[in-house]
Amino acid sequence: MRVLLSTYGSRGDVEPMAGLAVALRERGAQVRVCAPSDEEFARRLAGVGVPVVAVGPSARVLTKGSPPPSATNLPQRAAAVIAAQLDAVAAAAEGCDAMVATGMIPAAAGALSVAEKLGIPAVSVTFQQLTVPSPHHRPMAYPGHPLPPEVTDHRVLWDMDARSIDALFGEALNTNRASIGLPPVDGVRDYVLGKRPWVATDPVLDPLLERPELDVVQTGAWSLPDDRPLPDDLTAFLEAGEPPVYVGFGSMPLHSSPDAARVVVEAVRARGRRVLLSRGWAELALVDGADDCFAVGEANHQVLFSRVAAVVHHGGAGTTTTAARAGAPQVVVPQLADQPYWAGRVADLGIGAAHDGPTPTLTSLSAALETALTPQARTRAAAVAGTMRADGTAVAAKLLLDEISGDSPPVPA
Template sequence: MRFLLSTIGSRGEVQPVVALAVRLREMGHGAVVCAPPDFREWAESLGVAYVPVGPELRGTARRGAGAVPTAEQRLRMVEGTVTAQFEAVRAASEGCDAVVAGGALAVAARSVAERRGIGYAYAAFAPVSLPSAHHAPPVFRMLGQQPAAGPVDNRALWAEDAERWNSLWGPALNARRAAAGLPPVEDVRGHIFTGAPWLAADAALAPWPEPSELEVVRTGAWLLADDRPLSPGLERFLDAGEPPVYFGFGSGRVPEGLTGLVIDAARALGRRVILSRGWADLSLVDDAPDCLLTGEVNQQALFPRLAAAVHHGGAGTTTAAAMSGTPQVIAPQNFDQFYFADRVERLGIGTHLRGEPTAGSLTAALHRALDAEVVGAARAVAGRVRTDGATVAARRLIGTR
């Protein structure tokens, strides 16, 4: 069998579908990933067939790139991505038996599957992105949204969320469906998610709340095994002293001045720092030997050797840290990051920075993360994180036409 795995997003969305593609290939089946061009070279180096869609996303991490778009700009963005997706996903799905949409912005996948008469499944990477009376919808700061400051009516918020989906995505989606000879969609979110979405998140870190109106299929997180060695320079730094603190925001934007605050907080507690450049192209504040700058790195090899990890709370980084037993300090900015920050704090495996980070709040958060109680909880949770999610999903997909 052959499958198309479609997603729109950064590393947090692309890496899981690449993990699923690799697992399907290992099981003797074909898979092609349709995703932004930023990850094509990396995916192809793993032997994954890759079809790029839309523009490169790397520039979104630059300072000044996070301004909330106007209504007119949002409309152009939506029309552009819907058009690009329909064209790329339709071409990439040739000869496929089913299409999997990974993440909420893969808006063309179900329509393409419908037009070809093949199977379709939708996978979310965090419980908070699926409708439930137990939590509010995730926050899209790019749409000007902010986390609720007090008690909320979750059902009412999800109804408002459905209306936003229809008004923002409905016109462009239905125009492309009409051009393909398909009937219009009245409930855009329900159309994409289906009534039985898959949840590709670890049950220990990110469980699905019950009771539920959705028939959620819980596969576990789709993790990509990484056996790359750490660089000699990184190995020397790790061996030269006590376990350091890691700071990285991956493909996300980094608030102004946060790098210096993290380094100062670590130094105040006698800790060295490993700083990841990320898409924001971060740099060190000085040339002192207690800090090391690194590029993209094997987190599965690095994280078990850290004292703590300070990061943005993306699903991939949070799961990697949880799997390694590394205490975490999360400074969330967008979407599911607030959910993962809250889960880390509830599990007692790290801390959640609220509001604008300051030298005091960062030092206190890092001090708490380094506490023996938190270290012990992180190690205990690590023993409960499963690594077979991609296998579970692949087996289910193979049995679903």
Template sequence: MRVLLSTYGTRGDVDPLAALAVELRGLGVQVRMCTPPDEEFTRRLAGLGIESFPAGPPVRDLMRRAAPPSPAELARYRADLVDTQFAVLPAAAEGCDVLIAAGLAQVAARSVAEAAGIRYVYVTYSAVNLPSPHHAPPPRPGWPEPEDADNLTRWDLDARAVDAQFREPLNRHRAGLGLPPVENVRDHVYSDQPWLAADPVLGPWPRTPGLDVIQTGAWVQPDDRPLPADLVAFLAAGPPPVYVGFGSISPAPGIARWAVEASRARGYRVLVSRGWADLDLVDGQEECFAIGEVNHQRLFSELAAVVHHGGAGTTQTAARAGVPQVVVPIRLADNPYWARQVAVHQIGATLDGAAATVETLGAAFDAALASQERAAALGAEIRTDGAAVAARLVVGTLG
């Protein structure tokens, strides 16, 4: 059996598919992956022995721009990405039995699977990405968010926005493949039975008529890498520190510095994760230490709290470690959703980054620390077998 896994995005988009790839290979499945061409992704896949097919421009360049792209630039970017997918995916899917696509940006994937006569699965990492009256659509960069509308109305408007962006280029390519046109692009991409790769305790699917969602649990590859020696020495030199990191996101101005100040004011040492924003707030004081990419699964259990942006992977790793969280999301994708889940489960505190001050961040920090007992209890409930569950589904029901 051969499976093609495809996504476009940051590490939070690529890492779960890599975890599934490892589990599939353990079951004797041949795996290929289509990802952005960023060196860190191609290098990691090569290290795992997974054949890669780069597609689209480097995503890191987009995330590190000094100013966010304009709506017109994003529209061109998305249209170009559809053309690129139709150029790359057919060759990547050749000889495959299943195509698994992660994220709404994979507009071409289902059509390529149809043309090749192979099975197709759409997967998302957060319940908020699927239509339901229980929540509104996630914020989509470059598209306006309607105000004073109920959730179903907002989902209808969301579908119209997706159609306006993608229907013409999608149907143009489908016609070239001899396939019929699509009316509702978003629902076409999602399919009637999408998979949800999120923890059922932390991010459950609210049952919704008309959508048969299969929730597998989060796809996480066990990470046994040791922590760097200098980080180990820092951890051993004092009480558990606070982690401040925002992954591939550039936080709102002042947030990272205020998080460090609030931690220090309460007697905590601080770890600053540089991330794609190249944060470096170390001022020579011994209680503050900057780190690069390290094993979060091993690190987070050594911490007093985690201050972060609300990415699915970081939220779930911190929850599994049983450590309190302070989530400062920007209005992008599923970040606000995971911030709400942290608040709903009372395992930390959340703060609107655009309206934050050093005082409100300090108050959020105090509230998060007060949730330590609840965070530890919920951590014991988090599942760790999501990728293995999904791999068995692929082999058992799609093979």
């Protein structure tokens, strides 16, 4: 059995695919992953023995580049991403029995078009449920296509969402589809979702909302057990005092917070805590030579988060889930997309605080940390961690292979 996993986006789009790849391989499947051409992604996948095919430009360069995404430049960027998918994914998919596609909408649409052209069964997966229409929540807005605040009917808003996505990506997708002899699609969003989309999130952290018009499968979150040791210098810092507060914003460049490192260091120090900065795509750096602050690059979050007082982060699905599983209180400083949702879930569960807006100040971050660093938040975070599932990749791998073989049992509750 040969399976192709296709994604395009940040670390949060690539890491879950590594977990699924390993789970599929353990069940006898041959797996390869199509992912952005960033060296860090290739290194991570190679580290677990998963063949990777580089697709398109570096996601880091695309994310950090200027100008920022807008209604003007998104269609052009989408066309380039889709064309790259048709080229690289088509070659990688030859001889495959199934495909799993995720990532930004135009990338997923391109990969699914390849599967359609080759006649390969394909599954569409998302790592948050906000892009799947539901009468119970609003869609996310796209650059240049704001949702009118006066409209409260969620069904109307989802119709507007479909039109926005078509305006941004429809021409790019259909032009590229025509180039490989495929007919145009009428609605990009519905094409990407299909009739049975998968949501790879934990049901405790992210209870699935009702969607009467779709057969949505929640597999549980996908993660790869990580036994990599922490770097010696990081271990020495952790052992030199009380647990620090970790601060990292992953793949977010923090354009709105050019002085973020100074602000977060001062806010953590104001609470009497040591600081552990993760450089990330924001390139956070030490602000002075004091020994209460340490900066780290790549590190095993599964191990690290169990050794810190709290995790301050951007609210990506993967980071939120990893911190929650580790029982670490969180402060989420959401930047965009689904991140405000994860911030709200952290606050609602009582396992930390949701920062108001993307730009932290000394006062606002210090106040959020005051909430997250209470004994009550620590106790609640440990309790929630004990209820979260760790079998998401196993569930997804078995479900995929069963569907390919024609034997599709119910998804475990």
